Amino acid sequence: MWRRSCGHLGARLCWLRGGLQFPAKRHWGVVSCIDRSGSDAASLLTSAKRQGDHYVLNGSKAFISGAGESDVYVVMCRTGEPGPKGISCIVVEKGTPGLSFGKKEKKVGWNSQPTRAVIFEDCAVPVANRIGDEGQGFLIAMKGLNGGRINVASCSLGAAYASVVLTRDHLNVRKQFGEPLANKQYLQFKLADMATRLVASRLMIRSAAVALQEEREDAVALCSMAKLFATDECFAICNQALQMHGGYGYLKDYAIQQYVRDSRVHQILEGSNEVMRMLISRSLLQQ
Numbered sequence: 001m002w003r004r005s006c007g008h009l010g011a012r013l014c015w016l017r018g019g020l021q022f023p024a025k026r027h028w029g030v031v032s033c034i035d036r037s038g039s040d041a042a043s044l045l046t047s048a049k050r051q052g053d054h055y056v057l058n059g060s061k062a063f064i065s066g067a068g069e070s071d072v073y074v075v076m077c078r079t080g081e082p083g084p085k086g087i088s089c090i091v092v093e094k095g096t097p098g099l100s101f102g103k104k105e106k107k108v109g110w111n112s113q114p115t116r117a118v119i120f121e122d123c124a125v126p127v128a129n130r131i132g133d134e135g136q137g138f139l140i141a142m143k144g145l146n147g148g149r150i151n152v153a154s155c156s157l158g159a160a161y162a163s164v165v166l167t168r169d170h171l172n173v174r175k176q177f178g179e180p181l182a183n184k185q186y187l188q189f190k191l192a193d194m195a196t197r198l199v200a201s202r203l204m205i206r207s208a209a210v211a212l213q214e215e216r217e218d219a220v221a222l223c224s225m226a227k228l229f230a231t232d233e234c235f236a237i238c239n240q241a242l243q244m245h246g247g248y249g250y251l252k253d254y255a256i257q258q259y260v261r262d263s264r265v266h267q268i269l270e271g272s273n274e275v276m277r278m279l280i281s282r283s284l285l286q287q
Helices: 002-014 137-173 185-213 219-244 246-250 256-267 273-285
Strands: 030-033 047-051 054-065 072-078 087-093 099-101 115-126
Touching (some): 072 115, 219 256, 246 256
Parallel strands (some): 047 072
Antiparallel strands (some): 047 054, 099 115
């Protein structure tokens, strides 16, 4: 379902009346902008007032990955009543008058991807740039989030896998008290626990991905479970790997510290893990 949603979105972008003019001879990027409201996405405040054949946008979006570098911004904004039914989805091209960006944020991790605020000040966009009907924006955003949670969980999985491999190699090479650390049963057990949690996370992510692809009713709960479990467990794996590297793990010459810094935010992205627990419990109580 998440791949299909991306396909539908791409088709809609291509078939907007008038067509979007992407820069020639270079790659272009698309960024989704929700709001500063964070986990309470339905309370977003960025407004889009219709004036003739245009919407005039005012407001701002915080923590937007790729902001300032991407060419197209898929914006969730309020065109109607308070709550989720008043939200619409509108495409804004980079260079549109009234669109600007905040300073590049100084983050703990994810430093290869720029993060800025996206600011709209009387930013006029053609009505033809709306995706779907008015009021469908929240539904579009929520469908995208399910796939996004699989994505973030998978990113955590990659960091954890690399951490397990590096730790295994470190234990075999590093010697203390006259023998390799790999001979210490305590560290052997720690490594076994890390590998077990890694495999459990991988299986949960794959199960959720299948449910999402098949558009099953339990897909939302399974994606939430996968994101919750994998990001928590994989961060713990990375953190344990750093500990087992000793002082070397705290040096920037070693990759472990980057995996810890990069994976920490996964417990916040695409809906915090507290929100994941809310979605899971809601699904259970509604059965």
